[in-house]
Amino acid sequence: MLATEREHLVPIGESFLYTKLYGERTYNPTVIMDAGYGDYSKAWDTIIPEISKSTQVLVYDRAGLGKSTKINNPRTSLHMVGELKELLAKLDIKPPYILVGHSFGGVNIRIFAEHFPEEVAGMVLVDSTPEDYRERFLPTMSEEFQSAYNQQFIHEGNYDEFIESLNQIKDCTRKLEIPVMVLAAGKKAHYSKESQELWNAMQRELVDISTNGELVMAENSAHYIQNDAPDVVIRAIKRLLGGL
Template structure:
């Protein structure tokens, strides 16, 4: 089986599964130094965000130079908030399809190709959600795409969104997680024989174009315990199934997936979980209006 076939099978099944993700996080040393904390509280306190008098209104579609290479950033629409859409593993901006245009009818909407995806440069070293979030922020600054941001993450983009929120809390107005891979994902999937080949790929990031060090990335995000009172919406499929699993394996993974969604919701004191029927892992493609309603609901 080729690497591409293996990656496709992993994304189309294990992610759509109840696979739970082994989270990455920023430790206290990883969190942006500007983060302030209220006395006697572990909750980040949003620092003031200066919004330029003139926010961009023209489309952006170009390679942007950051410390580790060039990232392809795309932004359309206009509004007082920029919605950052972070796609799943190895998908890049193309993973959002027409949903990007739907968001742009309500706000400035930005997507990007991570290193090793789309037309962005190949990564110079292994990546984690923390390095990806830092590079995205640098690209936004270089391209003149200021906050405030509402970060929307799908699949592996969910842990990246959580990491972005923990690093730059004062620049966010909210977070939306779409079937976000839970922080126990690698450890759970690697117990299922049907996914052992995929697990081997995760253990060797140099074999994948994105070079995401999956185990290190999720280990980091598992240490993020709060985003304070930042509005957080967790969207997940009401039911899921996958080929190649025994009923016992499916039930176990379903439980771990549900536990993972509850763990994401515990990150914020204002979080809610929304379950969507008649969909699978790609909820924003299958049921775009259900997801759009939640995104727009967090806009000013």
């Protein structure tokens, strides 16, 4: 255990959310990391030690995952963002924040930035799910892939709630004026050459959510860039920390 690691169970409604704080708050913003669908705080273990040398880092388990207890709120991004906002207040972690979201976690942090733009200093989207994934990308995959994809929604909310979260992103019309690093996996499992090219194009489009966006391709990485190419994620976060 790192000397500066602190664990908390924070009451949010009828739930308790498990959090870990690493490092110490400096002049840099706190880095907040949000994992993918059905995933939890351990998804970030590969990059936390390096990032926490520069600033305070918060990871947490969303309700019903990891060491957090369940909650009665719908499992859509808007509700999750509200729970995170309350969590930050109870931990007295003040803005500005750098938000890092992997996969579905990228949906959550985009909605956070839409609703609380004055609190966000920058974002890193780690192979984040685009809002038009179901309509535009999923039909290009095999029936076996689509079936397996649709059947995964048992760990954290259901498929309808996941789609509702993607629809909530479509309602986000604010052009962000913060640095946004879009990290795209260039070697996705089970993707054909055409599917990979489409994924790359959709990730490139995410750059346009900000006036200051940039795409970084992790050419040899699958979906978990933080595991396959942790240096890519670390460099992106440090660039934001160094550029603020």
